[in-house]
Each structure stands twice: as structure tokens, then as C-alpha cells.
Amino acid sequence: MPVPETEVFDRLRTLVAIDDAAARPPRGIDEVFTGKPLGTVPIGTAEDVAAAVARARVAQSHWAARPARERARVFHRYRSLVVAQRAALMDVIQAETGKARWAAQEEVMGLMFAARYFARVAPTLLDERRVPGAFPVLNRAFVDVRPKGVVAVIAPWNYPLVLSLGDAIPALLAGNAVILKPDSSTPFSALAGAELLYRAGLPRDLLAVVTGPGPVVGAAMVDCCDYLMFTGSSATGRTLAQRCGARLIGFSAELGGKNPMIVTDDADIGRAARAAVRACFSNAGQLCISIERIYVHRAVAEEFTEKFTAAVSAARLGAAYDNSVDIGSLISAAQLRTVTDHLTDAVAKGAQVRTGGAARPDIGPLFFEPTVLTGVTEEMVCAREETFGPLVSIYPVDSVAEAVAAANDTEYGLNASVWAGGLAEGERIARLLKTGTVCVNEGYAPAWGTTAAPMGGTGISGVGRRHGPEGLLEYTEPQSVVSTRFLNLDPPPLVPRDLWQRVLMTIARSLRLLPGR
Incomplete structure (x- = not known):
């Protein structure tokens, strides 16, 4: 099981946008699979953020003056570099997060899709457009868009490459500068992605990666940047939204999810059960859009449960920098504790463990078996709270209407999955669900990979959208210019x-x- 060379992390450390970084206190980053040290990054301060923002504002004025098509060429080159360096990127992602190889590849593919889509559509979306004036002939009107200025991106630890650089791409293409704070436990993935952007021709001061704790570095970014993109918990999202509101700056966020899957009585049960393994346990369940609740028509509930638990039991749990395993590790002791607490609470209150249910320190310090529960009731913590780990519950229902009502009975509204006998029926059910995205006959990946369509949440799952035209234009301010000729009013x-x-x-x-x- 080869680990990326120490020299890789030493090189990436030099890209942190902190002056005199060598003199700063370091934070150590460990390989999740084993707990062994990978490298260190400097701990930034509010002053470091202010200095990075000052440099970014100078760079941004020059960058915004360049035509959108010229800016887009940087990201076409970037996509090519990501493709060429995909194996090295996956190595870094796996080392920091402990996820399986295929889940790391999802990140790289997501970054490729984002770079390709936004580089292709940005010149058109950012071009000025004519609109009818108030009075024909007398008025001529057009709408242009202007960049926000300096955008703050606060990225999470679970998908540290695509949810950092993937959000920076549209912001930069729109003519902004970006100050990026990766999660303190996964800085190297973001730095690896940033390194390729610099190689593609992006000016260094235009994208500054500042490492450090959220309450210090993240708070300073919100206080001095012009817009915030945040991915993380709903609780933290609320706090940041209040801070943005106090400054009257824009805010976009993808937050938590307690995502449902619905399986009808005429669905292909075997196919749904196999796909549910990926839908529930990608990145060991540490994914905002993964499935944690499965509603199955009672007529096929036992068949589905047997096939699903058999597929989960057969999944290979392990640590490997190749495709020999299906499910990787949790990322931290805190995540392991949450999963353990939710499971213990459910079992104590009567839930049945159909498969899994145990930590696996024999594989690595943070491994936990993918776990399937039945008999989960409302008083159990895992019935409503997001576990964000390899724990999923199955609920028999008597009708599609009951399944839809149960799926919608939550504060969250991020993603959902529907399995039905026909596409028309699946799409009909999808339209009844109160979520930002719905996948019919899949779990989450096609919706995530469709970068031309907006993605985001309702309720406490977020505000704003990433992907699609909305995912670019949210980083701009529209400006209307209306000229009057011949006569005024x-x-x-x-x-x-x-x-x-x-x-x-x-x-x-x-x-x-x-x-x-």
C-alpha cells in the first residue's frame, strides 16, 4: 500500500499563501489509513487573510479586465492537467481522507466536469445582452455582469478537492479572485488542485490558499471578502449566514442532508439493492448527498432487505491505493464516535442490526463496518439527525404516497433517489419530493455529474446553487445600462x-x- 512520497507534501506546503510560513506554528496532517504523519502546514491568522485579500484585490482588477474567453483558456488547460495528473491527485485525496479509490476518482471526475462546463459556457453567460427599453426607439438597454470582487471559499474535509477547486473555478471564471480555506484536516488536496491551476497559467495572487482554524481564518475571510461559498454543516451554515447578513454580502451554501431513497413494488429490486450500496456508503457514508433512509414498499421490503444486506456484507472494507476495496475509512475519531453513538442509541431502543455494526481497528484506526438497520423508530437519534457515516435504515411502507410523505418529513432537502418500474413513474414520484436534486434509478452520482444542472438544497440543506448557469452567475452582480436618445421624458x-x-x-x-x- 504505497503512500505518496513525503516530498509531495513538502512541495505542496510551499503553496500556502502565508508570509513567513516557516516561522508559523505547524499543524500535522496524518494518513488516515494508518495514522502516520504525512506533513505539516502553517497555522494562519486573521492578518494572513487580510494580506492575502489585499494582494488578491490588485490581481483581481487585472484579471477582470481580461476577456472571458481568455480567462476560459486557463481552465481548458487546467482540465487537461487534471486528467494527466489524476493518479497523483487520487493518492493525495486518499491519504488525507481514507476513502476508497473509486470515491477519490469521483472527485477528480467532478473537477474535470466543472472545468470543462464552466470554461465552455462562461464566455456566453458573461456576455452583455440586449433587453427591450422602456420606450421603443427612445431607449436602448443592455444588461452586463460584473464580478463580486474577492470570493471566500470555505471547503469541507469529505471531498476536499472538488468542493474547494470546483467552487473556485466558476468564481474565477466570472472575474473574481478567490481566498480558499481548506478544512484543517485536508489541506493538501486543495493545494494539489491549486498547484495545477498555477501551472495552467492562473496568477498566484488570484487564488490564495490560507490554512488555519475556521473560527480564525474562516471568520476573517467572511469579514473582509465580498461573497462566501461554504460547504459544511447546517449549524455552521446558520452562523456564517448571520455573519454575512450583518455585512450585507452574498452567501451560498451546501449543507447537511438526511437523504431518502424510495423503492416501489414494481422496481428492479436486485438492481436497486446493488446500487444502494454505492448510494449509501460512498466515502464511508461521509457525503452530504448520500442516502441514509430507504423507504421500500412492504410487498418487496424483505426481498430488498435480504439482497441489500447481502450486497453490503460482500463489500470489501479496507485500506488500499488501488481499486481492490469498495469502502474506505472514516476520517476522524469524531466521526467514528458519532456513528458509534447513533448505532448504540438505536439498538438500545429496539432497532435490529441486519449487517455490520462494529468498528474494525484490525484494518485501521478509524474503520467501521457498513451497517444496515431495521426497526428504526422516531425516538431514535438516527431517525432524523444526519449520521454522516456508514449507517442506513430501511423502512417498509404501504404505498408510494406514504413513502413520499415520510421522505418529505424532514428539515433537510438536499438529494433523493427513486427506483420504480418505469422512468415515467419514477419521474412522477421525483416531482413530489422536496429536495434540490432527485436521481431516478441511481443514488446521487448522475445528478452530481450533470454540471449543466443546478445543485443545492432546500430547508436547512442550503441556499444558492452550485453547477449550472446559476453556479456561475451567483458570483456576479448584474448591471443595467439604459440610454435615452432623441427625447427625454x-x-x-x-x-x-x-x-x-x-x-x-x-x-x-x-x-x-x-x-x-
């Missing part, structure tokens, strides 16, 4: 005001006959 010479007002009203009433009005 004052009465022409010798025309009485009463007559002039009647003329204006006649024109206004006739506008309904024109197209586009």
Missing part, C-alpha cells in the same frame, strides 16, 4: 404637460402589443 417645447402625459400613457398601453413585453 420632459415635454417637448410647446407641448402642454397634460397632453404629453396622455401621449406617454398611450405609448405605454400599446407596448403590450409588442413581442417580448
